[in-house]
């Protein structure tokens with residue numbers, strides 16, 4: 001495979017988990033954009049939000065996406081908000097195959113239960129926040145995606161199998 005694969009979707013959809021497994025199966029390099037942003041700054045995502053605000057984090061995220069999407073043969077897990085920036089959407093759409101891992105807010109709620117690493121979910125009513133984010137972002141995920149996978153009750157390895165099947169019948173790969 002030389003065409004890169006970019007995973008998009010909300011927090012908890014499984015982009016990081018599935019991306020790592022998918023990269024192994026495709027013998028491609030795995031890149032997690034959050035991980036790269038943290039590596040460059042030397043601090044974790046909540047600390048970047050604290051110091052630079054969400055806007056500072058988004059700038060760093062966009063730089064990371066622009067840089068890594070130029071490489072062929074990678075699997076990249078993007079952060080859930082990467083699609084908010086039209087330049088990011090264009091870049092992802094044009095430089096690889098974009099896979100939207102689509103899940104209900106209820107599923108995302110269950111999966112982000114024990115998490116403290118996502119600043120946007122440090123609120124009292126996490127389910128309402130996830131519903132709002134879903135409503136706001138779902139149209140962007142659908143706009144940018146070449147492939148949409150519903151990930152409700154599917155295990156991560158099943159999701160990988162579904163992506164591989166979809167890639168096999170996709171003209172770009």
Ligand SMILES: Nc1ncnc2c1ncn2[C@@H]1O[C@H](COP(=O)(O)OP(=O)(O)O)[C@@H](O)[C@H]1O
Nearest residue numbers: 010011012013014015016017018111154155156
């Ligand atoms: N298909 C799946 N089924 C059940 N749990 C999953 C699945 N994919 C991921 N998870 C779990 O959900 C949580 C969030 O996954 P993660 O890969 O960090 O999502 P994202 O990167 O999209 O925010 C993790 O605890 C992970 O183990």
Ligand SMILES: O=C(O)C1=C[C@@H](OP(=O)(O)O)[C@@H](O)[C@H](O)C1
Nearest residue numbers: 010011012034079080081118119
């Ligand atoms: O949805 C978002 O805006 C964010 C999602 C996170 O990544 P994951 O989608 O991997 O959790 C991370 O980039 C940051 O906390 C902001």
Ligand SMILES: [Mg+2]
Nearest residue numbers: 015016034077
């Ligand atoms: Mg992630």
